[in-house]
Amino acid sequence: MNYRIISKLLSVIVTTLAVAFLICLGMGQTFDTSVREDGVLDEWLICSAVAVALALICMLLGRGAGNKLLRKEALAVIGLGWILASVIGALPYYLILEEASVADSIFETASGLTTTGASVFSNLESIPTSLLFWRCLSQWIGGLGVVVFFVALLSSLGAGAKILFSNESSGHSTDIDSGRVQHGVLQIMYVYLGLSALCAVVFHLCGMNWFDALCHMFATVSTGGFSTYNSSVGAFQSPTIEWMVTLFMALGGTSFFVMLRMVKCDFRHVWRNTEFIAYLIIMGTFSILITLILLGEGVVGDFNEALRVSTFQAVSLMTSTGFSTADFQMWPNVVHTLLMMAMIVGGCSGSTGGGTKVVRVVVALKVARQQIERAFRTRVVRPMHMNGRILDKDDQENVINYIVLLAIVCLLSLPVLALLQHELSFEGCFSAMLACLFNVGPGFNEVGPTLNYSYFSEAAKIFLALLMIMGRLELYAVLVLFTPSLWKRFS
């Protein structure tokens, strides 16, 4: 393990936070020049100073580190980076809000940086503007980080990413060279920035003021889900805004590779992308089913309204955004189950969405079908098609093993969370685990859309923050940190 290069890379992350803190300070002054904002100037300066100091220490420790990065070091940087950022990013909450404990602050920051959007604060409208801005901005930074991380690193891990890349090349799924990866990262960043700009302008045109438009853009494009209002997007009372948010949430859950194709007007590839098509079909099915149930049970009388609120909620939870326009906890029980299934499926790989990821669900379904046929035809081997190409055996095994690992993490997290928070109902416990591990944010019952995680024990908050980071980094980058052999110097 080369600790120098790890320090060096961590210093980049800490510097980013220092810059973000100064932006928040400035934004607070721009959008809200009240006494309240002037009162938190010192706190922001302290935060920035601490971050700069830490960045300098990391830089010093990382002096003379080469540029050669091993895979294990890359993984460690990502895992440690997100954890470190969640601790440093917690400073503003801790210093500015009196009611925020250390665990609260870390929970809220991890929630932002992992684009989970689960909150411990009940009254958002009493929080200083600059801190609200940091809360939303952290999601956008996290979303960008995830997309970059996914492109730059998961591509070489083969965890489903090869499928995306291989679409571009003609048959050789192993030809992922660093030059192409770097080129890919830049292109994807442009798409992210472009989508963000478009989203903010559209939100402003739909009637949000610039501050709200920016903050909600941060939360939508990154599928984070932090709003600046207690009643989330419902606060705007505007069908137009709701439909636009639905559209941009759906885009946030779409693979940025597919969006790159769209920008290039290469629609032939878009329609050949198995994951994207499956994503649209699953999202449509959930939306329609919920619309029919809400109409059938008389929860909503009007078809248009039923379609709007159902689509909004299905898209919001499936893309793991977690915005709400209605208290879906009050909807019939069957809708809870459907929404949890949508949360489990999740968004597309290579997007900011969470969940299992549509591509893995599709591969799992295909493997299951093959396995059933093999029960009576033991020798049958059929090539598995994905995006118009054949998915090789290794990729297939990686996807299946990832799913089993995810299932194990879910099933071990459940009793741990239950033990840390005794009185939690099963629905509350299950949906809190899903909401955090799958980066959705709100769940059901005790963690429903109108409630939050404020009354959780300190230990439960820290545990859930760890789950968010694990889920966001697709498990490995955090799990390897617990592997003793990672830390051996020469291996």
Add this chain to the structure above:
Amino acid sequence: MNYRIISKLLSVIVTTLAVAFLICLGMGQTFDTSVREDGVLDEWLICSAVAVALALICMLLGRGAGNKLLRKEALAVIGLGWILASVIGALPYYLILEEASVADSIFETASGLTTTGASVFSNLESIPTSLLFWRCLSQWIGGLGVVVFFVALLSSLGAGAKILFSNESSGHSTDIDSGRVQHGVLQIMYVYLGLSALCAVVFHLCGMNWFDALCHMFATVSTGGFSTYNSSVGAFQSPTIEWMVTLFMALGGTSFFVMLRMVKCDFRHVWRNTEFIAYLIIMGTFSILITLILLGEGVVGDFNEALRVSTFQAVSLMTSTGFSTADFQMWPNVVHTLLMMAMIVGGCSGSTGGGTKVVRVVVALKVARQQIERAFRTRVVRPMHMNGRILDKDDQENVINYIVLLAIVCLLSLPVLALLQHELSFEGCFSAMLACLFNVGPGFNEVGPTLNYSYFSEAAKIFLALLMIMGRLELYAVLVLFTPSLWKRFS
């Protein structure tokens, strides 16, 4: 597909039912010579006559069938056999009980034959003795069928069974010849019969009358869980009986191969059996955790009582028996979550227990560990040990694919059940799905230990009955029936 041989084999199953019906008739007269029993004589004769007639038809259709059985036909016989038996076995309920609908009767029979033990009848104590006897006997027949099926057929499918067999041979995991399978089936049947006899005698010595001892033996050895009393094993109010039932439930969930080793006093192999050791450790952990929680939360004041009720419930749900001595629905929420985890783990492979099976959980954990290490050491390959031997790659893949298939079945069943039974809470829906698919019986909330499935819709009952059969036959034997290519004549 050779339909003749399928008919021939189905006739064996139907004949078994006809004999069982006549035994029930006799037992009713032996244990209860009241007018009530005389009133149902005709019904039993009709049932037997129908079964005999059907058996004859099957025999006629199967005339001239050879002895050569293809794997696909074997699978089809098992799947169709369990479904057919659930329909024919439903006749007595339908004819004798006025309140029983067709769906009720099929649900109850499937529940018995799959050793699930989920019931639609609220007042058992009003049911004629002979029918109560059939209800319990059906579990014992089902349990025997599962053990035989597992030994005879899954062994050649490689779904984890090779691991058990390979322990006997010295390194060649492929040498499963039909002679050894036949020999194995007989030996396992002797163990099943021996365990049954021992269990019935012990229950009688502990204070049950012979009828109760027999019926509870049927339910315990097969991990079925149908009692003859509304308050299940709690009705006896006897700590001795509770501990003895706990012991025999634990044995019911133990691999019959391991028990065969025990009978042969070959304890060296028993302690080297990874699955058995893991089974004991997991069962012990759940029992102790629940004991501590019940004491800590003041639900039970006395340590001995807490240990007894906790161990009973943990063993009951983990082995998928489903007996209860207390209303565990009233226990703290954290216990619900723990008990559901125990249900998911399940018993040992090669036992009558349900669930995922301990061996698969162990393999999944080992694969997960390997997968984490592979995230930074892509080329590392470590041999996986199981029962002191190396588990080959194919077996490993089969286990992992089975788990993914099981996860898919669970996650697709949830919304289907929710749609069939709108008002079911998430905890009720999730635990009903688990309780049926994993052959446990009782669940939580709406399907808690003091409640039953009587108020479910007809469609939901049939769906759950199908889940029970799927779960009992480890999915494949039922799922292949829905594969069109199975039914092609030449393939």
